[in-house]
Amino acid sequence: MVEKALISGNEAIGYGAIYADCTHYFGYPITPQNELIEFMAREFPELGRTFVQAESEFASINMVCGAALTGVRAMTSTASTAFSLMQEGISGIASMELPCVIVDVQRGGPGAGSTQHSQMDYLLATRCAHGGYKNIVLAPFSAQEGFELTQLAFYLADKYRIHVILLSDGLLGQMYESVELKKLEFPPLPGKDWAMKGCAAHNYERTFIHNAPGIIGSYYDFMKRSKEKYERIKEEEVRYETYEIEDADIVLVSYGSTARAAMEAMYRARKEGIKAGLFRPITLWPFPREAINKMTEDKKNFLVVEDCMGQMIEDVELAVEGNAVINLVGSMDRNLPTGSGMILSKKVLEKIKSFG
Amino acid sequence: MRCTNEEVISASPLRVFCILLLEEDVLQREVSKGRKMEDNNKDLRRLISGRPKCFMIAGSPLCAGCQHGTISRIIGEVIDDLGIVGKTIAVGGVGCHSMLVMSASKFDLTTALHGRAPALGTGIKRGTDGKAIVFTLQGDGDLAAIGMGDLINATVRGEKLTTIFFNNAGYGTTGGQMAPTTLIGQTTTTTPSGRSPDTGGFPIHVAELMAGLAGVAYSARCAVNTIAQYKRTKKAVRTAFQKQIDNIGYGFVEILSACPPLLKMRPTDARKWFEKHMFAEYPLGEFKNVDETKIQYQVET
Amino acid sequence: MEKKKKVIEVEINKEFCKACSYCVDSCPKECLVMGEELNSTGYNFPVFVNQDDCTGCGACGFLCPDIAIEVYEVL
Numbered sequence: 001m002v003e004k005a006l007i008s009g010n011e012a013i014g015y016g017a018i019y020a021d022c023t024h025y026f027g028y029p030i031t032p033q034n035e036l037i038e039f040m041a042r043e044f045p046e047l048g049r050t051f052v053q054a055e056s057e058f059a060s061i062n063m064v065c066g067a068a069l070t071g072v073r074a075m076t077s078t079a080s081t082a083f084s085l086m087q088e089g090i091s092g093i094a095s096m097e098l099p100c101v102i103v104d105v106q107r108g109g110p111g112a113g114s115t116q117h118s119q120m121d122y123l124l125a126t127r128c129a130h131g132g133y134k135n136i137v138l139a140p141f142s143a144q145e146g147f148e149l150t151q152l153a154f155y156l157a158d159k160y161r162i163h164v165i166l167l168s169d170g171l172l173g174q175m176y177e178s179v180e181l182k183k184l185e186f187p188p189l190p191g192k193d194w195a196m197k198g199c200a201a202h203n204y205e206r207t208f209i210h211n212a213p214g215i216i217g218s219y220y221d222f223m224k225r226s227k228e229k230y231e232r233i234k235e236e237e238v239r240y241e242t243y244e245i246e247d248a249d250i251v252l253v254s255y256g257s258t259a260r261a262a263m264e265a266m267y268r269a270r271k272e273g274i275k276a277g278l279f280r281p282i283t284l285w286p287f288p289r290e291a292i293n294k295m296t297e298d299k300k301n302f303l304v305v306e307d308c309m310g311q312m313i314e315d316v317e318l319a320v321e322g323n324a325v326i327n328l329v330g331s332m333d334r335n336l337p338t339g340s341g342m343i344l345s346k347k348v349l350e351k352i353k354s355f356g
Numbered sequence: 357m358r359c360t361n362e363e364v365i366s367a368s369p370l371r372v373f374c375i376l377l378l379e380e381d382v383l384q385r386e387v388s389k390g391r392k393m394e395d396n397n398k399d400l401r402r403l404i405s406g407r408p409k410c411f412m413i414a415g416s417p418l419c420a421g422c423q424h425g426t427i428s429r430i431i432g433e434v435i436d437d438l439g440i441v442g443k444t445i446a447v448g449g450v451g452c453h454s455m456l457v458m459s460a461s462k463f464d465l466t467t468a469l470h471g472r473a474p475a476l477g478t479g480i481k482r483g484t485d486g487k488a489i490v491f492t493l494q495g496d497g498d499l500a501a502i503g504m505g506d507l508i509n510a511t512v513r514g515e516k517l518t519t520i521f522f523n524n525a526g527y528g529t530t531g532g533q534m535a536p537t538t539l540i541g542q543t544t545t546t547t548p549s550g551r552s553p554d555t556g557g558f559p560i561h562v563a564e565l566m567a568g569l570a571g572v573a574y575s576a577r578c579a580v581n582t583i584a585q586y587k588r589t590k591k592a593v594r595t596a597f598q599k600q601i602d603n604i605g606y607g608f609v610e611i612l613s614a615c616p617p618l619l620k621m622r623p624t625d626a627r628k629w630f631e632k633h634m635f636a637e638y639p640l641g642e643f644k645n646v647d648e649t650k651i652q653y654q655v656e657t
Numbered sequence: 658m659e660k661k662k663k664v665i666e667v668e669i670n671k672e673f674c675k676a677c678s679y680c681v682d683s684c685p686k687e688c689l690v691m692g693e694e695l696n697s698t699g700y701n702f703p704v705f706v707n708q709d710d711c712t713g714c715g716a717c718g719f720l721c722p723d724i725a726i727e728v729y730e731v732l
């Protein structure tokens with residue numbers, strides 16, 4: 001019998017981490033991810049795993065780096081303004097090629113912005129900090145998917161020796177949904193013989209993992225290795241879902257919580273005789289560029305739905321290569337002018353009808 | 357990714373020196389000569405002072421007269437003495453202070469981002485279930501400026517780590533700018549007419565500060581100008597490691613380290629300048645040495 | 658009976674030396690002097706001139722920042 005629980009999206013990610021055998025969590029409180037750090041503080045010590053409340057996100061991301069260096073499964077979670085604070089640390093992790101998972105439960109910005117939902121970190125998460133590295137970005141659109149993608153995130157991190165960003169948002173995080181708790185099975189992974197445990201573990205040959213690939217060792221080799229890794233991920237790990245896409249005249253492109261409003265609008269449009277479909281990227285990097293490009297053979301109208309002033313739309317623009325018309329339903333289309341405002345299906349439906 | 361020693365050497369600020377060595381194959385010759393010497397005389401001679409066993413035979417990437425070198429050697433000797441080379445993990449900060457250990461150590465090591473060594477060390481310590489002996493190498497820019505919060509909070513969390521703090525009264529790596537430890541009146545490239553309290557503030561006394569924190573088991577300030585100071589420093593570093601090994605608390609040693617280029621002086625003059633001015637501002641001594649970290653007050657639950 | 662004098666060897670790895678002269682300064686017995694000859698990087702390294710007075714205190718080796726000096730006791 002499968003276990004079922006009514007939990008918040010934030011807790012679902014916590015459960016995902018437990019089911020993925022993550023043993024080390026480091027975090028710092030920030031709304032709207034607080035349920036996650038509190039869940040970890042409750043559950044991890046009970047399970048004999050490590051929970052540390054850091055003094056800042058500078059510290060928490062660097063603690064994740066340290067723990068990942070030793071080969072354990074480590075993660076942290078945060079929200080937008082503090083996700084910015086972590087960027088140097090994330091770049092450092094990229095330079096060391098360490099597997100770990102970073103959860104960003106997006107809130108409004110810029111600055112302290114709002115404490116509520118938004119999707120304003122897309123570019124930061126997918127384009128990354130300084131240094132031209134890449135990271136896998138997974139975007140769930142339900143508590144169930146948050147639970148599953150967390151497990152996938154740990155698997156992909158270890159498979160490629162790369163850090164994975166789980167891009168959730170305030171709405172998903174705070175929403176309660178029934179989740180089927182089931183451990184996912186993945187193919188076997190390579191051992192972590194690179195991990196740092198004291199040189200006695202490596203027959204007294206020292207392990208030196210550093211964050212200066214352009215100073216120590218061959219920069220060219222580092223770049224070559226990274227490039228090959230990124231190409232492999234682009235080839236093998238693109239994930240997305242399509243709904244009612246075959247005969248669609250207008251394709252909605254949306255991820256995360258707004259994909260739910262988009263889906264509702266799409267079905268309402270269909271009821272009214274408009275052939276709408278939904279394309280939902282799950283990996284934001286690698287972005288399903290080819291799949292979208294292929295659609296432009298017979299579909300010329302794309303409506304991007306995202307809760308910001310237009311970020312993912314840039315990727316869609318690149319994907320269609322000028323062969324389609326793209327409109328945006330963005331944060332200007334929220335139902336309220338405050339931080340609580342949301343993109344509702346009604347507005348999306350309006351935009352479908354007035355497309356052009 | 358494991359790095360060879362030659363690769364590390366090419367990283368140093370004095371890479372010209374080292375590359376020269378490499379190009380002329382001198383280093384290789386010296387290395388093999390050194391090994392041969394070791395082999396031949398294994399039982400016939402006792403090493404009194406010299407290269408610690410946990411250091412590879414490699415040229416130092418530091419400037420002439422940089423006392424960071426002497427301090428690095430002390431760390432090596434202590435690790436040898438304690439017999440912990442197999443389970444030691446060093447976390448180097450950003451700056452000259454970690455460069456000799458980086459190029460020579462036989463124990464595991466990693467590099468932290470600027471100021472973040474105690475946080476990285478925390479992750480490593482927790483990741484190894486407390487089994488590894490983790491220490492950080494940090495300079496006055498790395499520790500007292502950008503990394504002050506990380507250090508203090510590591511002790512607040514009660515981490516059992518060891519920190520060796522290289523105080524050279526300025527930023528070495530970036531070319532001699534002011535550090536929080538720079539003396540009043542001292543000229544640096546960012547205090548061209550001397551550090552003024554009005555605009556540049558005051559020197560910070562980290563060893564005393566650390567002594568006031570509950571999680572700290574050992575805090576001392578030392579120097580390496582004379583052989584007597586050298587011996588006291590070695591003892592202090594050893595104790596700071598021992599506090600971690602015995603799981604008592606945070607071990608901290610601040611060591612005054614002359615940086616001749618910063619002072620634009622010859623090495624011997626820089627050392628004298630340190631004796632005259634630095635020792636006056638930063639008194640040497642042990643500020644805390646306890647065998648248990650005490651709890652003052654506890655809420656009943 | 659006269660105590661048998663320890664035989665000390667002071668080895669200077671001239672290629673590692675950067676001529677800071679800390680060793681010369683710190684030797685209590687003035688056994689070391691800075692030499693004239695240059696190593697391959699242009700530093701004049703010290704020479705061990707006074708084997709007789711050397712006590713094997715190790716100070717030169719302990720304080721050399723470049724690990725260029727090794728002091729041994731011959732057993």
Ligand SMILES: Cc1ncc(C[n+]2csc(CCOP(=O)(O)OP(=O)(O)O)c2C)c(N)n1
Nearest residue numbers: 450451452453470495496497498527528529
């Ligand atoms: C975040 C960040 N800011 C600035 C730098 C540039 N930087 C490198 S080393 C250094 C100063 C190091 O000084 P200190 O810690 O005193 O070490 P020393 O070189 O004197 O041993 C600075 C500012 C950096 N690497 N990272």
Ligand code: SF4
Nearest residue numbers: 418419422452528615
């Ligand atoms: S700049 Fe100063 S701290 Fe850096 S290696 Fe040279 S002497 Fe040492």
Ligand code: SF4
Nearest residue numbers: 684711712714715717
């Ligand atoms: S061992 Fe002592 S006495 Fe001998 S040369 Fe070195 S410093 Fe001088």
Ligand code: SF4
Nearest residue numbers: 674675677678680721
């Ligand atoms: S202390 Fe070392 S580096 Fe300095 S002069 Fe003597 S041998 Fe050379």
